[in-house]
Amino acid sequence: MKQNPVLSRWLVVAAMLCAASAMAGTVMTPAEAHALGDTACTPLKNGLLDCQQIAAPVPPPASDPSIRPLDPMFAPTTQAFPPPQADAPMLPSFDPIPSQLKGDTVAIGWDIGFGTPASWWEVLDNDALRLKSHNFVQRPLGAAPLGENIVASEGMIVQGGTVSLSVQSGVYRLGPLKPGRHLIEVRLCNPDVDGKPLCNGKTFETWVGGNGETGVQPDKPQLDWIPQITTGEPLNVGWNLWWGQPGSYWQLLDDKQVLFESHEFSEQGERSQSGQTVLKGLASGKHSLQVRLCNALQCADSDPSPVEVLLPAESPSRPMLALLPLADEQWLLRWSLPKFSQTAKPTDWQLLDADVPAVLLHERAVRVCQVPAGAQQLVTSYCGETRMAQSALPKQLLLRVCAGQRCIDSDTVPVVMLLATPELE
Structure with a gap:
């Protein structure tokens, strides 16, 4: 039977539209993505996430529902039971993540050799959710010659002559990643008795894209004079690299926590640099300000400068x-x-x-x-x-x-x- 070419063309178009619809993500807030279940997401510029649901694991075999537990053989009041408690997952051993990626994706893998497993695990990239999954695998932990022990992966010892399987493992390829610095957090979670997440994990730092920045350590910047005591007025923070190896971006830190990042410089020379910003509404209390000058992940910190804000700002920062x-x-x-x-x-x-x-x-x-x-x-x-x-x-x-x-x-x-x-x- 001869097939109608117009009908065939429409069938192909319909199939392509269905496939595109199935592949298309859903734009969500971070809270919506966390509540969705198993999902893989890509961050958008406006703070939303473009998410796709991923297949949930097949439920494990269960007992026949007709099987009922026996009635208690004793009065409950005669027994003292400890209050219910939940345990965080065991901190796993992680596959190494290079500090410089050759492409725009990175392979993430981890193993729990013994201890409490996780109910689900998450991957965050620069504080944005990229993966939430209940899918797990088991991986071999390694092998060693008979009578010897080796380190199979970070913190995991394997006895000689044996090949052991992990209690629980997870694998995921994260990407594509935009050029620049990425803080990748992998965390394993269990629900606490109140339903809140009880998590354990580790954060990795890596860089995507070379641009001639990697491997060149900037020289130490010097902070301009900052008053040690203020009463809530705007605080001018400036710094200089009088002579040495310049950087491609800089950060302002308070007690080692990044407050501000900039790729702009007040002055830019072949062997000198300077930058500045104004902090309006710095919180009351004691602070320790530093400037960090970086090329990719190679950074140099200035000496810290102590600042104490005695009074709140007259015009506090508002949402x-x-x-x-x-x-x-x-x-x-x-x-x-x-x-x-x-x-x-x-x-x-x-x-x-x-x-x-x-x-x-x-x-x-x-x-x-x-x-x-x-x-x-x-x-x-x-x-x-x-x-x-x-x-x-x-x-x-x-x-x-x-x-x-x-x-x-x-x-x-x-x-x-x-x-x-x-x-x-």
């Missing part, structure tokens, strides 16, 4: 809001608050109708993110986001961010002033 349009009359509400302005990580946040006022939303998901401050600068911040229907948006918004009982409110902002162009690439 910044952005409203981005999504598909199907949905909107993404994002907020950010510079980390250097807070003495503690926020525990929760609320979205209020500023005209009533009434609480529209109460969330406990707060994450660390990098907020652009210009084309070449990033500010380490606390962030949160939620998806809202257009019909649920009030005329004016107020956001309240809390760390326990201590809260700070955003400015009251009309919704029409929050419109922004989405960046979904």
